[in-house]
Amino acid sequence: MAVLTPQRPAPGSGAPQRESRRIGFSQRLGRWDVKLSPYLYISPFFILFAVTGLFPLAYTAFVSVHEWSLLGGQGDFVGLENFTFVLAQPTFWKALVNTLSIFVFSSVPQVVIALIIAALLDQNLRAATFWRMGVLIPYVVAPVAVSMIFGRLFADQYGLINAMISAVGLDPIAWHGDRIASHVAIATMVNYRWMGYNALIFLAAMQAVPRDLYEAAVIDGAGRVRQFFSITVPQIRATIIFVVITSTIGGLQIFDEVRLFDSAGLGGPDQNWMTTVVYLYDLAWGDQRSLGKASAVAWMLFLLIVAIGLVNFLVTRRISSSGTAVKKSRRKSLTGGNA
Structure with missing residues (x-):
């Protein structure tokens, strides 16, 4: 009865290199998960804050340097004239x-x-x-x-x-x-x-x-x-x-x-x-x-x-x-x- 022996990968087949690359990628992925996951958990707050807080603040600054009426909308750029x-x-x-x-x-x-x-x-x-x-x-x-x-x-x-x-x-x-x-x-x-x-x-x-x-x-x-x-x-x-x-x-x-x-x-x-x-x-x-x-x-x-x-x-x-x-x-x- 023939005995089956595991065959070793032929030289130059690249299997050990692929295995090491896979392990290295998994380790890097784990490190990135540890570093990025906390920021992903708190990202909804910052996204909502950017939409409801930062954007209105920046848009208000844009409106403040324009002649902007309630009925006519955006007018000419006036710089700091509104402030003065x-x-x-x-x-x-x-x-x-x-x-x-x-x-x-x-x-x-x-x-x-x-x-x-x-x-x-x-x-x-x-x-x-x-x-x-x-x-x-x-x-x-x-x-x-x-x-x-x-x-x-x-x-x-x-x-x-x-x-x-x-x-x-x-x-x-x-x-x-x-x-x-x-x-x-x-x-x-x-x-x-x-x-x-x-x-x-x-x-x-x-x-x-x-x-x-x-x-x-x-x-x-x-x-x-x-x-x-x-x-x-x-x-x-x-x-x-x-x-x-x-x-x-x-x-x-x-x-x-x-x-x-x-x-x-x-x-x-x-x-x-x-x-x-x-x-x-x-x-x-x-x-x-x-x-x-x-x-x-x-x-x-x-x-x-x-x-x-x-x-x-x-x-x-x-x-x-x-x-x-x-x-x-x-x-x-x-x-x-x-x-």
Whole structure:
């Protein structure tokens, strides 16, 4: 009976070379899969962002250097003429100051009070879920409803706020006549809507703080206030940076509350509470109907938001790095320099 023996490939047949090439290709494919697969997983977000974010931003820049009317469409190329026109308008500068004023009155108290609310909700409360969901209700309410309700509360003659002020013997406040008073009223609406939302973000960060730190602080005799400033705030510093930046972006783009604060919706007869976005809206859809000038305002607002956002980021990061350095120096001094 004949015995079958495996035949070796003839010299020069190329089978070992093909096998090695196949193995090498599989290895390269595996390496490329490891490197590229994470980017493929997150690519839908960036594709959607490019379509809905970057393209409108670039197209707005294109419109801002053209004479572009609402009815006639694209006109002649005018370069920076739209920007110079807007910068020469006193209304633009007044709207910009109003925007910054409302931003300060809204964002600063909003972050501080949201931190305090989150710290209270982080305690062992009865019906904690009820209270935590309750602070989110203002965020769910439609901005139109909030603006209409607060517009009645801050009415000059028949508003509830002025009625309460008159009841204690003080003079009523002209919420729609005084510039600063109108800013405070609009900022109150913004704080009402966003304070609970930011409080829940802070609460989620606080619940991630290790409880061992608080137990050690209690053993050392630290009170609640000391624990808040020495443990809670340093541990949620990254979340504070996030909330500050998002509050800055939202505060500089305020529109709904200002638009619905009065019947005309254009910042009052003297533009006392007209913001930059409302001024943009008036340029695009008002008497001028110039989309080119409105796009110039949009780009200047975008650059302002980026500049203030970078300043906030650098300042908060500096505070964060300085706090980390202080903690490292304290740890080193306690361990005698052997840490």
